[in-house]
Amino acid sequence: MNIELQNIRFSYGSIKALDGVDLMLGAGACGLLGPNGAGKSTLLRILLGFLKPADGEGTVLGYDIRHEPFAIRRLVGYMPEDDCLIPGMDAVTFTAYFGELSGMPRQEAMKRAHDVLFYVGLGESRYRMLETYSAGMKQRLKMAQALVHDPKLLFLDEPTSNLDPQGRVEVLDLIKDISSKKDINVLVSSHILGDIEATCSHVVILNKGQVAAQGEIEALKAVTYSLYELRIKGSGDGFIRALEGQGCRIEPTEDGLLKIYMPPGLPRTALFTTAERERVQIRYFVKSRTSLEDLFAKTVGVD
Amino acid sequence: MTAVIRADNLSKWYGNVLGLSDVSLEIEAGITGLLGPNGAGKSTFMKLVTGQMRPSLGRIAILGQDVWNRYALFRRIGFCPEQDAFYEEMTGWEFLTGLLDLHGFSRGEAASRARRALELIELVDAKDRLIRGYSRGMRQRLKIAQAIAHDPDVIILDEPLNGLDPLSKRKVIRLIKDFKEAGKTVLVSSHVLPEIEALTRTIVLLHQGKILAQGDIPYIRDLIDKHPHMIAVTCRDPRRLAAAVVGESSILDIRFGPDPGTVVFETRDRDRVFGLLTALAAGNALDVEEISSPDDNLQAVFDYLVGR
Amino acid sequence: MPIAEQGYAHWTGTFVERRLPWWPVTRLGIRLAFKRKFFKFAFAFSFLPAFIFLAGIYISERMQDFQFMVRGRQSVNFLNINPAFFRSYFTADALLFIMVMLMVLAGAGLIADDLKQNALQLYFARPLRKRDYIAGKLFTAFFFLLSLTLVPGLLFILFKLIFAGSFKLLVDFPWLPLSVIGYSFALTLFLSLYTLLVSSLSRNRRYTAILIFVIYILSDVFFGIFYGIFRNPYFSLLSIKSNLQQMGAAIFGVAPRYNIPWVYSFLVLAAIGTASGFILKNKVRGVEVIR
Numbered sequence: 001m002n003i004e005l006q007n008i009r010f011s012y013g014s015i016k017a018l019d020g021v022d023l024m025l026g027a028g029a030c031g032l033l034g035p036n037g038a039g040k041s042t043l044l045r046i047l048l049g050f051l052k053p054a055d056g057e058g059t060v061l062g063y064d065i066r067h068e069p070f071a072i073r074r075l076v077g078y079m080p081e082d083d084c085l086i087p088g089m090d091a092v093t094f095t096a097y098f099g100e101l102s103g104m105p106r107q108e109a110m111k112r113a114h115d116v117l118f119y120v121g122l123g124e125s126r127y128r129m130l131e132t133y134s135a136g137m138k139q140r141l142k143m144a145q146a147l148v149h150d151p152k153l154l155f156l157d158e159p160t161s162n163l164d165p166q167g168r169v170e171v172l173d174l175i176k177d178i179s180s181k182k183d184i185n186v187l188v189s190s191h192i193l194g195d196i197e198a199t200c201s202h203v204v205i206l207n208k209g210q211v212a213a214q215g216e217i218e219a220l221k222a223v224t225y226s227l228y229e230l231r232i233k234g235s236g237d238g239f240i241r242a243l244e245g246q247g248c249r250i251e252p253t254e255d256g257l258l259k260i261y262m263p264p265g266l267p268r269t270a271l272f273t274t275a276e277r278e279r280v281q282i283r284y285f286v287k288s289r290t291s292l293e294d295l296f297a298k299t300v301g302v303d
Numbered sequence: 304m305t306a307v308i309r310a311d312n313l314s315k316w317y318g319n320v321l322g323l324s325d326v327s328l329e330i331e332a333g334i335t336g337l338l339g340p341n342g343a344g345k346s347t348f349m350k351l352v353t354g355q356m357r358p359s360l361g362r363i364a365i366l367g368q369d370v371w372n373r374y375a376l377f378r379r380i381g382f383c384p385e386q387d388a389f390y391e392e393m394t395g396w397e398f399l400t401g402l403l404d405l406h407g408f409s410r411g412e413a414a415s416r417a418r419r420a421l422e423l424i425e426l427v428d429a430k431d432r433l434i435r436g437y438s439r440g441m442r443q444r445l446k447i448a449q450a451i452a453h454d455p456d457v458i459i460l461d462e463p464l465n466g467l468d469p470l471s472k473r474k475v476i477r478l479i480k481d482f483k484e485a486g487k488t489v490l491v492s493s494h495v496l497p498e499i500e501a502l503t504r505t506i507v508l509l510h511q512g513k514i515l516a517q518g519d520i521p522y523i524r525d526l527i528d529k530h531p532h533m534i535a536v537t538c539r540d541p542r543r544l545a546a547a548v549v550g551e552s553s554i555l556d557i558r559f560g561p562d563p564g565t566v567v568f569e570t571r572d573r574d575r576v577f578g579l580l581t582a583l584a585a586g587n588a589l590d591v592e593e594i595s596s597p598d599d600n601l602q603a604v605f606d607y608l609v610g611r
Numbered sequence: 612m613p614i615a616e617q618g619y620a621h622w623t624g625t626f627v628e629r630r631l632p633w634w635p636v637t638r639l640g641i642r643l644a645f646k647r648k649f650f651k652f653a654f655a656f657s658f659l660p661a662f663i664f665l666a667g668i669y670i671s672e673r674m675q676d677f678q679f680m681v682r683g684r685q686s687v688n689f690l691n692i693n694p695a696f697f698r699s700y701f702t703a704d705a706l707l708f709i710m711v712m713l714m715v716l717a718g719a720g721l722i723a724d725d726l727k728q729n730a731l732q733l734y735f736a737r738p739l740r741k742r743d744y745i746a747g748k749l750f751t752a753f754f755f756l757l758s759l760t761l762v763p764g765l766l767f768i769l770f771k772l773i774f775a776g777s778f779k780l781l782v783d784f785p786w787l788p789l790s791v792i793g794y795s796f797a798l799t800l801f802l803s804l805y806t807l808l809v810s811s812l813s814r815n816r817r818y819t820a821i822l823i824f825v826i827y828i829l830s831d832v833f834f835g836i837f838y839g840i841f842r843n844p845y846f847s848l849l850s851i852k853s854n855l856q857q858m859g860a861a862i863f864g865v866a867p868r869y870n871i872p873w874v875y876s877f878l879v880l881a882a883i884g885t886a887s888g889f890i891l892k893n894k895v896r897g898v899e900v901i902r
């Protein structure tokens with residue numbers, strides 16, 4: 001287990017930010033979701049040791065969050081959401097500086113800074129002044145400084161904010177690559193569900209200061225075996241009637257998607273045979289699953 | 304349909320830095336997505352459309368009238384900018400009613416419109432709190448509120464979903480779709496392409512100050528010759544399926560993977576291949592699990608056109 | 612020959628426990644200060660008083676060569692190298708002003724810039740104590756201020772001994788080196804804390820720069836106004852400059868300008884320093900509460 005928390009509580013004055021959070025996070029990439037004000041940033045701050053919980057215990061990578069925050073910070077990399085760079089430096093100096101502050105010897109930090117900057121894609125621009133960096137480059141620089149000391153656990157806070165579509169894909173690919181190394185674990189906090197689905201295998205949903213749901217994304221999404229989603233080309237009416245004749249229930253949705261509830265015992269192939277008979281092409285065919293968005297809505301509750 | 308927003312040879316330079324070059328387009332009622340990499344000219348276009356800047360060349364007109372200095376027209380335009388800039392010492396209510404006052408509404412009308420806007424974006428409880436204490440999501444929603452409170456016909460939104468949690472996003476998407484139903488014209492710009500796709504199929508893609516593509520997403524996708532359409536099929540025996548169609552001349556490329564049960568076909572004639580697939584799936588014991596078109600979405604269109 | 616693996620590689624080194632954890636912060640502060648356009652020039656210029664006084668020491672030893680300077684005048688008192696000489700250098704209005712200006716150029720942004728750029732969250736995501744961060748910034752200021760006080764002070768003593776060829780200076784005033792060291796550190800510590808305090812008050816470097824300058828000048832102006840009206844020397848406690856000068860006079864065993872116990876000046880300065888300590892601890896946080 002990389003992160004274990006028991007009954008963590010924290011309040012800002014009278015506002016209860018975390019109200020009894022229990023968490024067990026293992027290896028791999030995990031997404032952290034929640035409405036605004038649910039306590040995500042507070043949780044990250046407590047994990048990093050910026051804040052001490054009012055109540056509760058916890059360990060990160062085996063170190064106690066109250067008493068050993070420095071040991072935790074050595075092994076953890078944090079990529080903040082806001083822009084944060086020191087003007088007047090170039091990327092190598094910046095990255096090496098923070099590597100040094102993490103406890104690396106100066107020359108090691110310098111060497112490692114170069115390697116990490118190449119890895120995140122800033123190799124060509126690593127001697128340029130930070131003021132000249134574009135938004136995408138700044139995000140990657142933030143990732144570089146989080147990786148320079150080879151952390152075991154990486155916290156990424158809204159990693160794709162302010163990025164254009166190309167930048168988003170590049171950063172997501174980078175995250176996927178990092179988390180594919182079996183021994184770096186990643187915790188991604190984001191509001192963009194697509195990003196979480198693309199990069200994470202697990203998810204934790206916070207709501208009102210508590211954990212509303214946690215687990216594997218695939219497992220949490222209810223897999224309804226008998227429900228399929230289809231798009232067809234051709235006259236749909238005959239097709240629909242034929243299927244209903246076989247016991248299916250059809251729900252057309254807006255923009256042309258058909259939801260088909262199959263009766264037990266009817267094999268999938270029946271859809272295709274019916275389609276062929278009715279001279280209809282099936283152009284899109286997937287087993288219906290709850291989307292992460294629906295899961296979120298269900299867990300957090302549509303108020 | 305008549306164009307609501309119309310640009311003719313619109314160009315804008317900042318000194319010698321190019322903003323837009325020779326942009327001609329027509330935007331009709333409904334939702335249109337505006338996309339492009341950073342520096343493509345999206346914010347320039349939005350500033351020109353909302354009358355904040357004057358074109359260097361060409362014209363930009365809304366409902367037939369040039370936008371620049373046309374104050375009467377401003378009343379019919381709502382703009383939600385990307386930047387976060389508020390008067391922090393005001394409450395949300397004061398901010399909104401203040402702006403409505405500027406539009407010339409009477410006290411009472413300003414109040415009722417403000418209330419209606421706040422209800423739409425669910426900020427009524429916090430209306431008397433100082434903006435300084437608002438969370439990011441609340442500030443974003445307030446921005447949207449000021450863009451719609453005066454009931455404009457044309458709404459320009461720059462990254463409207465930025466900073467909102469997934470549920471708020473859903474609500475705002477629904478709100479924007481309601482505007483479309485009400486016959487308004489909405490221009491939405493965003494970098495998160497799945498969010499644009501959730502709103503509309505009509506896009507304008509800008510690149511290096513020019514229009515790269517415009518129109519219906521599937522239509523544009525069809526036009527990209529260089530990248531034939533991909534069709535991914537997951538079934539029990541992908542190789543048998545591949546073997547069955549390999550003789551078909553309309554199939555240009557066959558790839559297996561990444562998952563063990565998946566095979567990906569590339570073709571320019573989707574119609575033929577789908578017809579074939581349906582027939583094959585019906586006949587042989589292939590037990591097709593999934594059929595999809597992995598690059599038939601906005602992200603793929605963007606990648607292919609803008610290039611990585 | 613296998614192809615070397617591209618992509619991410621793990622680091623196989625070991626972490627070190629630094630003896631001086633604040634050192635990288637200081638090093639960076641000094642480097643960033645020198646990057647500013649006028650700073651190199653200003654820093655060089657700030658040694659001018661030291662050179663003048665150093666020349667004075669040389670002249671004092673070779674009075675016979677410089678008789679032309681004494682023509683018509685009685686003894687040129689200021690060329691007696693005694694504690695009063697040192698006090699003149701260390702409490703010269705010009706020197707204090709130059710030091711404050713150096714802080715305006717190099718010190719105003721020490722904390723203000725980090726606040727503005729949100730860099731604090733990067734600092735404290737590291738195993739860095741708050742006190743190490745503050746110490747690092749403090750010692751950046753120390754570097755510049757001590758090089759204007761301690762270094763010239765000790766050099767004056769050294770050169771005097773060399774030029775005189777004897778230890779007469781030290782025999783006469785054995786506690787002089789201690790005074791030099793003591794006052795240098797006291798002055799440096801106070802000005803550094805003052806600078807950091809003001810720097811942490813705002814995110815805007817220009818604003819803090821102006822504040823550093825203005826508070827210093829205004830404190831003296833207020834003193835001048837009240838003294839002009841009431842003629843009461845106790846108003847000198849209002850002026851930062853006067854407090855520093857009182858303390859300097861006391862440390863060098865010379866009569867102070869204003870007839871009040873120097874302890875009061877020391878207490879005023881200590882109070883400001885302590886307040887600075889508290890406010891810094893409060894302002895320097897890894898976390899912003901509003902989000």
